[in-house]
Amino acid sequence: MAFNLATILRESARTHPQHPALLFDGSVVSYAELDAASDRFAVGLLARGLVPGDVVGLQLPNVPQFVVAYFGILKAGCVVVPMNVLFKAGEIGYILADSGARMLITWAGAAEEAAKGAADAGVQGLVVLNPPGTPPAGVGRPFEQLLANPVPGRPPLHQTDPGDTAVIVYTAGTTGRPKGAELTHFQLFMNADTPGRLFGARDDDVALVVLPLFHVFGLAVLVNVFTRFAATMSLLPRFEPAKVLEAVQRDRVTVFMGVPTMFVTLNGQPDKDSYDLSSLRLCVSGGAPIPAEVIDEFERTFGVVILEGYGLSETAATVTFNVSEQERRIYSVGKPIYGVEVEIWDEQNEVLPPGQEHVGEVVVRGIDVMQGYHGKPEATAEVFTDGWFRTGDLGYVDEDGFFFVVDRKKDLIIRGGYNVYPREIENVLCTHPAVAQAAVVGVPDELLGQEVKAYLELRAGLRATEDELIQFVKERVASYKYPRSVEFREHLPINAAGKIVKREL
The missing domain is CATH 3.30.300.30 (ANL, C-terminal domain)
Structure with missing residues (x-):
């Protein structure tokens, strides 16, 4: 059996070739154009000596080239390591060396630090995206060169095993060095298909993509989900409240996903009432617990429901989710998605009964849980007990099976x-x-x-x-x-x- 996550793009391009896939800075990229560009990128990677299984660092902001490179790397059978565009040389070098990367794709704004980090890690393959109107970075190979190769014969789509690693997502590293969570092609597909069906993703949706694509929330819950359902993604490189509201109005955005601080900022935007946001049908909050008052104020102000979910880098983004306004339990993070089990354990690893008075550690097992931390068997063993992943989060479950996350155990x-x-x-x-x-x-x-x-x-x-x-x-x-x-x-x-x-x- 073979399955490559990039199939979600190939299929959407087949069924919706002229449908807009990406909106960015006044330009439109169709699904056929995105599919063809990522094909050429895959050919460009292979022409430069990469082979299936090689690791490629991807350090780009929210621009169309990120999506092109992401699917191109997957089509070549290689492994994607998304990286923060604000990283300094030491952080870049550490992740490149730890992941065993053979190439780094970065952009002009980070090129100087990226070149130092790549040199420290012994990575010779450096590809730099120079935005239009900016002078060349002076290091690395221009991004466009990897798009220059024609596609000979059948477009590339390496037949990976569903259990092969597709993406290595590095944790934030709040307790020491970041660790790379290995996520497979099948896990990421299921975490696109299942959540998308839960909140009713449609091909006529327009999703605002302002969450950074190097973060698992932006990558797995936005790019993967909305590509899977042939929807349109409106890309914004950074969160600025006025630009977010402008984009919602201009592009008739239907779905907005963000972290709590974004909703807080939008609540406080003084001219928010001057924008036409009537196209919004759904907002999703994740990445951190959202205060109840923030939900209440946002829903009163904007007239659109916020559905809260819960997940981690180690779980391919989604563990639990509130399905709809009618079925949600407000202030909870919802119920486990298909194929995922969640329990609350005490200090003796015993399952706690339902109730707010029974707070314990949230543990997870199922199709979404990572294979392990890349190259770190001891760190992997520390977070697994009898096949259950220990999240480090504290929470409880109510009598109806809705989960509530109280805090991080370390906090x-x-x-x-x-x-x-x-x-x-x-x-x-x-x-x-x-x-x-x-x-x-x-x-x-x-x-x-x-x-x-x-x-x-x-x-x-x-x-x-x-x-x-x-x-x-x-x-x-x-x-x-x-x-x-x-x-x-x-x-x-x-x-x-x-x-x-x-x-x-």
Whole structure:
């Protein structure tokens, strides 16, 4: 048996050849054009000595060439390693060396750091995308050269095994060096087909793609899903609220997927009412827990439902999902998708019963769980118990089978022997009218072990004092939970995927 994930593009090009696949900066790329360009790219890779199984780093922003290269690498039978465009030379070199990459595809804005990183890793194949109107980077081979080869005879589509690795997604590395989660062709196909069917992806959908494509959320839940269903993707290189709203209006976007910080920012956009957003039928939040107040305000303001899901790099993006407005359990992350089992375990690896009072670690097994961390059998063994993947997240399940994620296990604050879940306190803080975003952390305390501290970003033009906010939370939670100190920041630190980075606080 053979199956290559790039089949989703080949099939959509066969059934919808002239249908728009990509919208970008006023240009349109049809499915036939995208399929043909990725064919030429695959031929270009093979002509330069790559063979099936070779690893290729892909470090591009949200531009059509990312999608062309992604499917071209897969068609050649090679393995894709998506990489953050903001990485410095040391980070680039580490991932290239750790993954065993033979080539790096980058862009002019990152070329200098990429060249250093590639040299450190001993990677000689460097391909650079120079945007129109910009001078050549001066290093590497131009991206266009890999598109110059004609396709001889049958278009390339290497017959990989469904269990072969298609993509290696590197984790954020919050606890040490990043690790590469190996995801297979079949896993990524199932995580395109199943979620897409759950929320009713259609060929007349227009999905806004502002999540970075080097992140598993953007790659697996946007590119793969909407290519599978021959929908149109409107690409934006970065999240800017005004440009997002403009794109929704201009391209008649029907589906918007984002991380919580994006919804927070859109809620606070002062001129949001001046845009025609009537085309939106669905919003999806993932990547991190979204505060309940953010959901409520967004749905009141924009009149479109947010369906929340849950997943990780190690699970090909999706574990649970709320299917629809009618079937969802608001504030939960939904139920397990097809072929996936989820349980809540205590410290003795015993399954906990349903109920909010039974918080434990979320564990997963099924078709979406990675093969393992690339080249790291010991790290892989640490996160698996009897075939179950230990997510490191804390949560509970209710009587109806809906799961709720409470927090990261490593973020749990133990104050004087009592467990404090930062997300709970963050949700309370976000109900204050002056608070835009909140991050709650534990800080060392000689008497209690840890004390609760809140970092806050206020809404533009609004003010609140430390005492006021402490009292606000104190009136709404048990006495051991409320923060004893508050620090205001103009902006909370977020990473390229839009998540708040607590370790920087």
